[in-house]
Amino acid sequence: MQANLALRLARQTAFRRSLHLRGLATSTTANAAHIxxxxxxxxxxxxxxxxxxxxxxxxxEAQWATLSGEEKTAVHEQVEVLQKKDWKLLSLDEKKAAYYxxxxxxxxxAPVSKPGDSLKIFAYTMALVGAAxxxxxxxxxxxxxxxxxxxxxxxxxxxxxxxxxxxxxxxGVSSPDYKGKGFxx
Amino acid sequence: xxxxxxxxxxRASARPSALGGARTGPLLARFSSSHAQExxxxxxxxxxxFFQNAEDLFEVQRGLNNCFAHDLVPAPSVIEAALRASxxxxxxxxxxxxxxxxxxxxxxxxxxxxxxxxxKPIREELGITLKEELYGH
Numbered sequence: 606m607q608a609n610l611a612l613r614l615a616r617q618t619a620f621r622r623s624l625h626l627r628g629l630a631t632s633t634t635a636n637a638a639h640i641x642x643x644x645x646x647x648x649x650x651x652x653x654x655x656x657x658x659x660x661x662x663x664x665x666e667a668q669w670a671t672l673s674g675e676e677k678t679a680v681h682e683q684v685e686v687l688q689k690k691d692w693k694l695l696s697l698d699e700k701k702a703a704y705y706x707x708x709x710x711x712x713x714x715a716p717v718s719k720p721g722d723s724l725k726i727f728a729y730t731m732a733l734v735g736a737a738x739x740x741x742x743x744x745x746x747x748x749x750x751x752x753x754x755x756x757x758x759x760x761x762x763x764x765x766x767x768x769x770x771x772x773x774x775x776x777g778v779s780s781p782d783y784k785g786k787g788f789x790x
Numbered sequence: 791x792x793x794x795x796x797x798x799x800x801r802a803s804a805r806p807s808a809l810g811g812a813r814t815g816p817l818l819a820r821f822s823s824s825h826a827q828e829x830x831x832x833x834x835x836x837x838x839x840f841f842q843n844a845e846d847l848f849e850v851q852r853g854l855n856n857c858f859a860h861d862l863v864p865a866p867s868v869i870e871a872a873l874r875a876s877x878x879x880x881x882x883x884x885x886x887x888x889x890x891x892x893x894x895x896x897x898x899x900x901x902x903x904x905x906x907x908x909x910k911p912i913r914e915e916l917g918i919t920l921k922e923e924l925y926g927h
Contacts, residue, residue: 688882693917700882701924707883708890 662687662702669711681706755790763788833857834865841871847879854888863895866908873909877916885918 660668660680672680684703687695695703710716753759764787767778774780778787828836837857844850854872857864864872869888876884889906896902906913906920913920 685880689880691917692877692882692885695882695917697919697924700886700919703882704886704921704924707881708887 663698665702666705666709669705669709757789760787760789830862830865833860833862834868837864837868838871841868841875844875844879847876847881847884850875850879850881850884854884854891858891858895863892863901863905866905869905869909870912873912873916873918882918885916886921886924889918889920 660672660676660683662680662683665680669677680702684699684706687699688703692700708714764778767773767787771779777783778785837853840853840857841850844853850872853875857868857872869892872888873885876882876888892905893902896905912918
């Protein structure tokens, strides 16, 4: 509900602004042309002087993180004015700045992980697995030998006893054509 | 005697009756799957008109979000209308972003190249640089 309202407000302001622009355009055309010419000639002068005092657009990408809120707003306004010109007249730096301000990797589009992150995660995982392996081997060093029932002789004796007792005579150890290993592991 | 009658009544009620078994098929028919499928041509027309009538940046970006959300790559005419719309609202970044969107949507590089070739005239007309050209990769 609130978001909806905010959206509607934003759209209203945008609409009012466009109305305002259109109002300017539909005022007496000669006058408008005069104003436009004057503003473009003066803006090139004032823009260059303002650029010097404000933030240079040449490497906004590098500076963006260190800029304060007002400075960011200033850059936004600067870029907005720039984009009203013929796009063929924009320099590469200005184009980059316009793109970066709108869609650059900052704010919600900041990348989730840094470049070396996956390698770091892999290395740490391998280290942990290795530590677990070493721990397992070390613990086995303290264990005694396997029990006597795990020897082959014992298990063959088990088989012999099983046949003697006729255990599982249809499919198992004692069946006539048995081919398995019985109790031998 | 009474017990016999009682049990026969019970048995009769337990048997499925002919009337009850006659109900076949679900009573509630659902027609949710019977939407008319929009054809690619009407989709294209719809979005070309949308971008021609778009008034502000919000509308243009909303339209772009919607038309790039389908399981298809918008036709070059839609892209052209969108580029002209972003020129109209004076937003260069959106124009660059549209080509980024196409790059995401197409299946391979040849298709992307085909789109670039097809849209070369308008790119030169409006002076749109691709993101690859801006950042060199």
